Amino acid sequence: MTMFIKAWMGNSLVGELGHHADENLFSFHYQPPWTDVGYALSPTLPLARPPEVSNERHSADVRNFFQNLLPEGKALDDAASAYRVSKSNLAGLLHALGRESAGALVFTSETASPNDHDDRKPRPLSAEELSERIKARPAHPFTVWDGRVRLSIAGYQDKLAVLQCGDEWFLPETMRHSSTHILKPEPVNRRLAGMTTNELMCMLLARSVGVKAASVRLVHVPEPVLVVERFDRDIADGLDAASSADRLVVRRRQCIDGCQALGLPVDFKYEQPYGDGEDVKAIRDGASLQRFFQLLDNRDLMRSTGPAKLEFLRWLIFQVLIGNTDAHAKNLSFFSDANRLALAPAYDMVCGLALIDANVADHLAMAVGDNFDPRSLRAYDWALMAHECRIAPRLVSSVLAELANQCLKQLPAVCDAVLAQDGDKRMMELVSGVVQSQCEAALACAGEVMTVDRDHF
DSSP states (O other), X not given: XXXXXXXXXXXXXXXXXXXXXXXXXXXXXXXXXXXXXXXXXXXXXXXXXXXTSOHHHHHHHHHHHHHTTSOOHHHHHHHHHHHTOOTTOHHHHHHHHTTSOSSSEEEEETTOOTTSOOOOOOEEEOHHHHHHHHHTTTTSOTTEETTEEOOOOSSSSXXXXXXXXXXXXXXXXXXXXXXXXXXXXXXXXXXXXXXXXXXXHHHHHHHHTTOOBOOEEEEESSSEEEEEEOTTEEEOTTOOTTSOTTTOOXXXXXXXXXXXXXXXXXXXXXXXXXXXXXXXXXXXXXXXXXXXXXXXXXXXXXXXXXXXXHHXXXXXXXXXXXXXXXXXXXXXXXXXXXXXXXXXXXXXXXXGGGSGGGTOOOSOSSOBTTBOOTTSOOHHHHHHHHHXXXXXXXXXXXXXXXXXHHXXXXXXXXXXXXXHTTOOHHHHHHHHHHHHHHHHHHHHHHTTGGGSOGGGO
C-alpha cells in the first residue's frame, strides 16, 4: 500500500511525496505545471530524476529532505503523541504538521488542497494565556494548543509560531493564514536560565557588526519571551500590521536548511555525527565548513558565489567570537527559488561557552581546520581552514580582525540595549566576558594567519 502526500507552494502543486509501505521506500515526483515553470527543492531532488539514481538512493534523498522539516527531541515526541503517529512515520507527521513548516511548503492529503474552504479566523493569544502556558510546562507540551501542534520548525527549544497583527498575537487556524513571528520562552531547565537574554544579546551583536541576522526583541508576559521575526515570511504589499489579523496576507518564502542544501540527514548536522568519543571522533562525515564552501562555490546552485562565501565566512567567524558551540548545519538557511540559492539571515545564535556549567557542549559543531575547541584556535587552525576551503588566508585574516574589533567596539552599546529590554544582567555579563576573551584571542593571531607555512598542511 502507498500513502501520498501533496506538497504545495501557495496555490501551486509542487509534487507528490509517496511512502511505499511494502518496500519501505519513499518517492517524490514533481507535478505539472511545476515541472515546466518551477525549480528543484534541493540539489538532491532535481526536477528530473537521473536514470542512474536507484530507488534506494532516491528514497534516502527524499527522506533526508523532508525529515529535516520536522521538529526534534521532545517537540517531535509531543507531536507524535498528539496525533497518535509513530515519530518514525515521516509521511504521517508531514500530513499532521505540514500546514506551518519552515519555508513555503504546505502539505495536504491526496484529496485536499490549501484552498479548501475554511472560514475560521486566527485565534487571539493574550499575554496572560501565554504566561499560564509557560508556567504549565512540562506537564502540558508548549507546542500543542487546542489539541493541535502549532509549529513544525526543527529544533529542540520550546517555540510557538504566532501571527502578529499590530501589538497583538494570534494563532493561525487555517492554511490561509501564516505565522510571522516565533516566540521562544526560557527553557524549562533552570540551569539554562537567561537563555532568552543570551540569544537576544548574540543576535543584536550580530546585526550591529553587519552579520545578517533575524530581528529579535525581548518581551515579558511577565516571563521573558524572545520574539523572533520570521525571515521566511513577508506581509503582502498594500497591507500592514495594522490590518485585521483575518485580512493580513502573509507570503511564505521558500528556504531550506544547511542539511537539506548538503543532502544530509538530520543526524549529520554536526561534523562529528557520532560524537567526540575517542573511538568515534575521527569520523567526520557530517556537515563541515569544507562542505559548505564547496556548495557556496557552485555556480550552478548559488546565485552569487563570491558574496555568498564572504557572507558565510563572516557568519562562521562570528560564531567563534561569541562562543557559539551549537552552530550546526540546521542553524543555517538558504532562500531557494528559480534564481538558485542565497544565504538567509542568521538565527538561533547563542553563546554556548557561557553555559558550560549547565553541561552545554564546549566544542564547535564544525571544526576550524582540525580544531573543535573555540578557546584554543590559533593562526595555524585558521590557515588550515582557508587552505582546505580554498579561500585566501589574507581574507580570513582581514575578516577575523575586522569582526573582532567591531564586536569589542559595539559590545557596550549592545549591553545597554539588552538592559533596556530588561534582560538578565548575570547572563549579559557572562556573554560579554566570553565575547571579550574570544575577540582578544582572535586579534592576537589574526595577523599571523598569512605567515603560516603551507608546507605544514
